[in-house]
Amino acid sequence: MLDATPRKLVEVRDLKMHFPIYAGILRKRVGEVKAVDGVSFDIFAGETLGLVGESGCGKSTCGRAILRLYDITDGSVKIDGAEIGDTPQGGLRKMRPTMQMVFQDPQASLNPRMTVEAIIGEPLMEHTDLSRDKRRDRVHELMDAVGLNRTFSNRYPHEFSGGQRQRIGIARALALNPKFIVCDEPIAALDVSIQAQVVNLLEDLQEKFDLTYLFISHDLSMVRHIADRVAVMYLGKVVELSPREALYAEPLHPYTKALLSAVPEPDPDMTTEDRVILQGDVPSPSNPPQGCNFCTRCPAVMDICHREDPEFREVQPGRFVACHHYNQTAGDTAASEDNKSIQQGETT
Amino acid sequence: MTDATTAASVPEKHRNQWADVWDQFKTHRGAVMGAIFFVAVCCLVIFGPMLWHLDPNFIDIRSKNQGPSFAHPMGTDQLGRDTFASVLQGGRVSLLVGVTAMLLALVLGTLVGVLAGYFKRLDGFLMRITDLFLALPLLPLLLVIIMLFRDTLRAAFGPETGIFLLIVFVIGITSWMQTARIVRGDVLALKEQEFVLAARSIGTPSRRMIGRHILPNVLSPIMVSATLGIANAIITESALSFLGLGFPSDFPTWGRLLYDSTNFMTLNPERVIWPGLAISLTVLSVNYIGDGLRDALDPRIRGR
Numbered sequence: 001m002l003d004a005t006p007r008k009l010v011e012v013r014d015l016k017m018h019f020p021i022y023a024g025i026l027r028k029r030v031g032e033v034k035a036v037d038g039v040s041f042d043i044f045a046g047e048t049l050g051l052v053g054e055s056g057c058g059k060s061t062c063g064r065a066i067l068r069l070y071d072i073t074d075g076s077v078k079i080d081g082a083e084i085g086d087t088p089q090g091g092l093r094k095m096r097p098t099m100q101m102v103f104q105d106p107q108a109s110l111n112p113r114m115t116v117e118a119i120i121g122e123p124l125m126e127h128t129d130l131s132r133d134k135r136r137d138r139v140h141e142l143m144d145a146v147g148l149n150r151t152f153s154n155r156y157p158h159e160f161s162g163g164q165r166q167r168i169g170i171a172r173a174l175a176l177n178p179k180f181i182v183c184d185e186p187i188a189a190l191d192v193s194i195q196a197q198v199v200n201l202l203e204d205l206q207e208k209f210d211l212t213y214l215f216i217s218h219d220l221s222m223v224r225h226i227a228d229r230v231a232v233m234y235l236g237k238v239v240e241l242s243p244r245e246a247l248y249a250e251p252l253h254p255y256t257k258a259l260l261s262a263v264p265e266p267d268p269d270m271t272t273e274d275r276v277i278l279q280g281d282v283p284s285p286s287n288p289p290q291g292c293n294f295c296t297r298c299p300a301v302m303d304i305c306h307r308e309d310p311e312f313r314e315v316q317p318g319r320f321v322a323c324h325h326y327n328q329t330a331g332d333t334a335a336s337e338d339n340k341s342i343q344q345g346e347t348t
Numbered sequence: 349m350t351d352a353t354t355a356a357s358v359p360e361k362h363r364n365q366w367a368d369v370w371d372q373f374k375t376h377r378g379a380v381m382g383a384i385f386f387v388a389v390c391c392l393v394i395f396g397p398m399l400w401h402l403d404p405n406f407i408d409i410r411s412k413n414q415g416p417s418f419a420h421p422m423g424t425d426q427l428g429r430d431t432f433a434s435v436l437q438g439g440r441v442s443l444l445v446g447v448t449a450m451l452l453a454l455v456l457g458t459l460v461g462v463l464a465g466y467f468k469r470l471d472g473f474l475m476r477i478t479d480l481f482l483a484l485p486l487l488p489l490l491l492v493i494i495m496l497f498r499d500t501l502r503a504a505f506g507p508e509t510g511i512f513l514l515i516v517f518v519i520g521i522t523s524w525m526q527t528a529r530i531v532r533g534d535v536l537a538l539k540e541q542e543f544v545l546a547a548r549s550i551g552t553p554s555r556r557m558i559g560r561h562i563l564p565n566v567l568s569p570i571m572v573s574a575t576l577g578i579a580n581a582i583i584t585e586s587a588l589s590f591l592g593l594g595f596p597s598d599f600p601t602w603g604r605l606l607y608d609s610t611n612f613m614t615l616n617p618e619r620v621i622w623p624g625l626a627i628s629l630t631v632l633s634v635n636y637i638g639d640g641l642r643d644a645l646d647p648r649i650r651g652r
Contacts, residue, residue: 127551
């Protein structure tokens with residue numbers, strides 16, 4: 001899937017998205033929710049980058065910020081060579097066709113008062129000057145591409161099932177031949193049997209139209225299925241970014257280890273003894289801990305973790321981790337040993 | 349299901365959306381009856397005075413205070429004027445005032461509501477204006493406006509048109525606030541829906557976002573305010589006439605007739621009943637029409 005010299009389609013550098021909190025009678029700004037707090041990664045053309053993490057860690061915000069659906073606080077986003085981080089919304093309009101989004105809730109993301117044809121045709125109406133008949137032909141083409149019966153073009157979203165609605169959403173995202181699609185938990189609201197259909201459809205479309213995905217999900221097994229590389233987010237930061245196989249075989253960051261060990265094991269005979277059970281709750285993103293964001297719950301926490309924020313750096317070829325354990329190569333093995341014993345101690 | 353796209357599938361005939369709306373509207377019995385009644389009332393007040401030749405202002409003092417008869421189907425008043433002719437003539441003004449004032453209030457209210465809900469920067473300012481209008485004591489305000497502008501408008505447009513414009517304007521600008529508040533609330537909720545976000549990710553500019561995504565979805569509350577607004581406008585116009593601020597006294601409207609008759613209510617109760625019936629039935633029919641339209645315009649209800 002990756003070429004010999006992969007082209008970077010999306011470059012995200014130090015992306016920050018802070019939402020202000022106002023409180024009191026005078027609506028004074030008392031702080032900010034650091035939903036995304038300094039995220040950097042690249043997405044290569046034609047690949048799928050999975051973005052995983054627990055609820056509220058900033059995955060969706062990150063996806064939306066990359067498409068500039070929010071006005072980002074800081075950082076830069078480059079898509080296909082064009083810097084969109086600080087372009088005003090007006091100027092962004094021209095660049096919209098390159099980047100599209102598939103939304104989580106297929107019910108909420110379709111206007112209940114528009115027919116399918118109007119929904120899929122909306123991007124065409126905005127960015128092309130096709131005649132009515134040409135537009136209808138294109139809509140039908142797209143409906144064929146996502147496996148929707150084209151006789152349904154006059155129906156309204158509420159007349160479809162969840163999976164079909166998601167197909168409508170995908171067709172809308174495809175209408176302008178985008179290069180980059182952010183899939184914001186496109187399967188989370190669907191039934192398991194439909195999830196597989198939609199994921200396979202996304203894969204087929206990727207092959208057919210040469211798409212690049214940012215696949216946001218909390219479903220680790222689904223990400224394992226579709227993603228080429230996986231980024232793990234915790235509390236607004238990417239803690240680990242690795243190729244899929246390496247990540248699932250040997251997670252480096254303690255949080256990734258805990259996350260992967262929490263994946264349900266379908267085989268009842270398999271041992272689940274070595275699960276990492278994290279203690280406590282995720283700290284508030286409006287008041288993240290000093291030092292490493294994960295230091296309050298990390299099973300292998302060290303002194304330095306409370307003081308310094310670990311740098312996000314490449315520790316092995318293609319593998320990026322933000323953890324102090326990998327900053328001192330000497331303490332590396334000892335730390336992982338240490339880690340193991342703590343895990344054992346905490347199993348229930 | 350969807351994957352089984354048969355090769356020979358011909359797209360369903362492109363249905364006109366308004367045909368769908370009409371089909372659904374027809375299934376709402378109350379709405380159809382309301383519409384028939386409303387159209388009948390409109391026809392009657394428009395063409396009635398042409399067919400019923402008695403002048404509402406013709407005084408025939410010998411036949412005063414009569415009950416219903418063939419010569420005067422609704423009786424006569426204390427000056428012997430024909431009530432039926434007055435009701436027909438008065439309906440023209442009342443309906444016109446009701447509909448135009450409602451439209452004015454609706455446009456204003458929707459505009460303010462949508463702008464305040466959609467553009468955060470305008471929200472505070474527009475809503476404070478709305479609060480201001482809600483807090484104004486209406487009657488003194490009406491008195492002042494009418495005192496100030498009545499004569500200039502009369503001079504410019506003639507006594508009837510001038511006062512008509514004034515009354516429509518006055519009713520319009522004093523009754524848009526409820527609509528604005530309801531619409532703003534709905535727009536605020538809608539704005540956070542994912543399909544608005546989806547439209548933004550497509551790059552739909554704000555004006556088309558409002559036209560395509562916001563307005564169609566706030567149609568229900570607007571419809572409700574519209575139907576209530578007609579009733580409100582007709583009644584406010586009668587109140588104004590009663591205070592001597594409305595149309596001249598020889599110019600019948602339903603409200604005017606009603607108030608003129610209250611003094612004779614014990615003697616001739618039917619004189620109150622006729623204009624009262626006209627007002628309530630019209631308002632009722634408009635409410636039913638609004639109800640049916642709201643259902644017909646919502647594709648989720650349509651076809652059930």
